Amino acid sequence: MKEHTTISLGHGSGGLMTRELLDDIIFKAFSNPYLDKKHDGSVVQFDGPIAISTDSFVISPIFFKGGNIGELAIHGTVNDVAMCGAMPKYLSLAFVVEEGLDIQEFKTIINSIKTTAEVCGVQIITGDTKVVERGKGDKIFINTTGFGAVHPKAKISADRIMTGDKIIVNGNIAQHGMAIMSQREGLEFESTIESDSTNLNFITQKLLDQFGDQIHLYRDATRGGIASVLTEIALDINKGVAIHEKHLPLDRQVAAACEILGLDPLYVANEGVFVAIVDEPIADDVLEMLRNDEKGTNACCIGEFTEEYPTKVVMHSGIGGKRIVSPLIGEQLPRIC
Amino acid sequence: MKEHTTISLGHGSGGLMTRELLDDIIFKAFSNPYLDKKHDGSVVQFDGPIAISTDSFVISPIFFKGGNIGELAIHGTVNDVAMCGAMPKYLSLAFVVEEGLDIQEFKTIINSIKTTAEVCGVQIITGDTKVVERGKGDKIFINTTGFGAVHPKAKISADRIMTGDKIIVNGNIAQHGMAIMSQREGLEFESTIESDSTNLNFITQKLLDQFGDQIHLYRDATRGGIASVLTEIALDINKGVAIHEKHLPLDRQVAAACEILGLDPLYVANEGVFVAIVDEPIADDVLEMLRNDEKGTNACCIGEFTEEYPTKVVMHSGIGGKRIVSPLIGEQLPRIC
Numbered sequence: 001m002k003e004h005t006t007i008s009l010g011h012g013s014g015g016l017m018t019r020e021l022l023d024d025i026i027f028k029a030f031s032n033p034y035l036d037k038k039h040d041g042s043v044v045q046f047d048g049p050i051a052i053s054t055d056s057f058v059i060s061p062i063f064f065k066g067g068n069i070g071e072l073a074i075h076g077t078v079n080d081v082a083m084c085g086a087m088p089k090y091l092s093l094a095f096v097v098e099e100g101l102d103i104q105e106f107k108t109i110i111n112s113i114k115t116t117a118e119v120c121g122v123q124i125i126t127g128d129t130k131v132v133e134r135g136k137g138d139k140i141f142i143n144t145t146g147f148g149a150v151h152p153k154a155k156i157s158a159d160r161i162m163t164g165d166k167i168i169v170n171g172n173i174a175q176h177g178m179a180i181m182s183q184r185e186g187l188e189f190e191s192t193i194e195s196d197s198t199n200l201n202f203i204t205q206k207l208l209d210q211f212g213d214q215i216h217l218y219r220d221a222t223r224g225g226i227a228s229v230l231t232e233i234a235l236d237i238n239k240g241v242a243i244h245e246k247h248l249p250l251d252r253q254v255a256a257a258c259e260i261l262g263l264d265p266l267y268v269a270n271e272g273v274f275v276a277i278v279d280e281p282i283a284d285d286v287l288e289m290l291r292n293d294e295k296g297t298n299a300c301c302i303g304e305f306t307e308e309y310p311t312k313v314v315m316h317s318g319i320g321g322k323r324i325v326s327p328l329i330g331e332q333l334p335r336i337c
Numbered sequence: 338m339k340e341h342t343t344i345s346l347g348h349g350s351g352g353l354m355t356r357e358l359l360d361d362i363i364f365k366a367f368s369n370p371y372l373d374k375k376h377d378g379s380v381v382q383f384d385g386p387i388a389i390s391t392d393s394f395v396i397s398p399i400f401f402k403g404g405n406i407g408e409l410a411i412h413g414t415v416n417d418v419a420m421c422g423a424m425p426k427y428l429s430l431a432f433v434v435e436e437g438l439d440i441q442e443f444k445t446i447i448n449s450i451k452t453t454a455e456v457c458g459v460q461i462i463t464g465d466t467k468v469v470e471r472g473k474g475d476k477i478f479i480n481t482t483g484f485g486a487v488h489p490k491a492k493i494s495a496d497r498i499m500t501g502d503k504i505i506v507n508g509n510i511a512q513h514g515m516a517i518m519s520q521r522e523g524l525e526f527e528s529t530i531e532s533d534s535t536n537l538n539f540i541t542q543k544l545l546d547q548f549g550d551q552i553h554l555y556r557d558a559t560r561g562g563i564a565s566v567l568t569e570i571a572l573d574i575n576k577g578v579a580i581h582e583k584h585l586p587l588d589r590q591v592a593a594a595c596e597i598l599g600l601d602p603l604y605v606a607n608e609g610v611f612v613a614i615v616d617e618p619i620a621d622d623v624l625e626m627l628r629n630d631e632k633g634t635n636a637c638c639i640g641e642f643t644e645e646y647p648t649k650v651v652m653h654s655g656i657g658g659k660r661i662v663s664p665l666i667g668e669q670l671p672r673i674c
Contacts, residue, residue: 008667008668009667009668009671010666010667010668012560012668012671012672013560013561013665013667013668013669013671014559014560014561014565014606014665015560015561015565015604015664015665015666015667015668015669016664016665016666016667017666017667017668018560018561019569019664037494037495038495038569038573039420039421039493039494039495039556040390040417040420040421040556040557041388041389041390041391041417041418041420041421041423041483042388042389042390042421043386043387043388043389043421043423043487044386044387044389045385045386045387046383046387048382049380049381049382050380050381050382050383050387051378051379051380052378052379052380052381052427052429052462052463052484053377053378053379053429053463054378054429054430054431054463054464054465054480054482055431055465056431056432056433056465056467056480057467058433058467058469060473080377080378081378083376083377083378084376084377084378084379084380086378086380090389092389092390092391092482093391094391094392094393094480094482095393096393096395096433096478125389126389126390126391127391128391128392128393128480130393130394130395130478130672130674131671132395132475132478132671132672133671133672135472136397136474136475137473137474137475137478138469138473138474141433141467141469141474141478143391143393143431143465143480143482145391145429145431145480145482146378147389147484150380156376157374157376158374158375158376219376219377220377222351223349223350223351223352223355224350224351224352224355228351228352232356232375236375267352269351327352327353327356328350328351328352328353329347329352329353329354330345330346330347330350330352330353330354331345331346331347331349331350331352331354332350332352334346334349334350334468334469334470335349335467335469335470337467
């Protein structure tokens with residue numbers, strides 16, 4: 001690989017250059033008994049139900065405050081599996097690289113993936129690398145698909161939500177979207193706004209250990225933010241949602257950035273925020289457990305499910321007003337994940 | 338969706354337009370109990386070992402003689418799972434769409450995916466749709482990840498290959514690559530060269546039913562063709578491979594197209610050709626079973642593993658000559674799959 005400083009079409013040929021790229025960078029980074037077989041796929045075994053989730057990551061820029069596309073591709077899919085009440089164990093990893101990508105940047109991304117996968121406790125067991133001509137992609141797109149064993153106590157399903165159920169978020173919202181937007185717009189704040197990209201698999205399993213089927217639903221609030229998650233659920237289960245503005249956990253600088261750019265933080269993407277919808281009687285205990293965990297220090301109960309306004313999300317403002325939170329129409333922040 | 342004739346960034350927002358696209362086109366086409374839950378992932382159950390494989394498809398043009406990118410994305414991953422000795426059962430499906438893609442084209446691709454998945458006997462259980470700005474992608478890229486139960490008699494592993502093992506291919510080589518190349522170059526032949534894109538899951542399972550662990554390895558000869566599969570295996574297991582030119586199944590017109598374009602059919606991509614490496618004593622019976630199946634009518638035994646020339650593939654020509662088949666260096670046909 002010494003002679004190459006950028007990715008070329010030959011790296012996607014399936015021939016010697018592909019093999020060198022795999023051997024020198026990818027297999028070396030992720031070596032494990034599954035990948036080392038270098039077959040078209042890998043064979044794994046699970047006892048019991050398996051949660052599966054897939055996501056493609058097309059974020060721009062690929063390096064941003066608080067992370068990069070590689071880290072995000074692991075967190076994103078690990079979290080989607082976790083939202084099914086499962087502990088992610090294996091991931092597939094597929095790249096679509098634009099000709100001309102700097103090989104050092106590619107290596108940095110691979111190293112991030114390696115480190116992040118280790119922290120999350122997942123193994124990369126199979127993969128794919130394609131290269132497209134300059135101008136037919138944008139540096140790098142990554143797909144990850146994750147597999148995990150469902151927690152034995154988990155009964156995660158929107159149809160288990162009852163009137164009175166509490167809506168808890170684990171931390172400050174709108175960080176990820178505003179980190180990307182600030183960077184794109186060249187905005188400077190007292191301190192840098194960083195993406196909240198992180199893994200939620202351990203905390204979500206811990207809650208299931210303790211509270212089992214009293215946790216009715218997990219959803220991570222990525223593209224479209226908290227508003228999109230809640231408006232979708234309200235519509236799907238034909239119940240109303242009341243949320244309380246004063247309980248929304250929101251960093252002061254993120255709030256300021258949203259003001260400047262005219263964005264509503266409810267719609268801004270997160271990468272480390274999830275919504276837990278839980279039986280009303282356990283809400284305080286869930287909050288306490290979250291606040292004692294590093295992934296939930298700013299956890300808040302932001303609202304509840306109601307019989308009023310079925311299919312609608314209603315925001316109660318600090319001064320006693322009410323407004324309907326509409327579903328996001330069109331695009332707010334393209335390529336945020 | 339009536340008002341939209343092309344895909345716009347809003348379709349990737351995670352908001353209402355994404356939801357409409359999913360509801361009107363994707364969920365409608367693939368409706369099943371897994372997808373209908375509309376969660377971040379799906380939960381499935383397997384008894385015993387599971388084969389997993391992932392592939393991203395970036396082929397250009399997206400519609401070609403004998404198929405389209407949607408059909409290919411199903412066949413490709415179904416076949417990779419089949420090559421692990423498994424019967425594919427579930428697929429994830431993730432799109433990266435370029436802004437401006439014609440919605441009718443998108444629907445045609447979705448319908449192809451639906452039909453192909455039905456023929457292959459697989460269900461789409463989870464997915465993702467991202468949209469990138471015009472000029473940052475190329476119409477549509479598709480990732481599929483497949484899961485299947487490993488055949489109880491399968492013991493597919495390169496380290497089980499022995500000297501004397503026979504190398505069998507199921508049909509005419511180089512069809513897919515030459516179909517794409519002819520189309521790109523505007524070449525016309527007496528009859529059109531069509532891609533061989535097809536599913537190999539039923540035939541590979543049928544062989545395992547009959548011959549069990551006497552089948553040592555399956556590999557599909559996609560990017561880089563037969564040459565890349567064999568040179569990789571020879572290197573990995575430190576054995577020699579002898580192949581016989583006169584036994585290579587090759588359509589006359591495909592051979593002519595290769596001549597015209599100066600391409601060696603051994604390196605040209607296939608999408609319906611696999612290599613089975615089998616115990617010498619069963620080779621004739623494997624051939625017979627293949628030739629009696631629609632996926633193997635042109636099956637041939639093209640060579641064997643030898644102690645001579647370890648790590649090398651040696652081609653024996655019709656007139657008694659020999660040449661080393663080198664690994665493919667660089668790129669032959671970009672974006673062939």
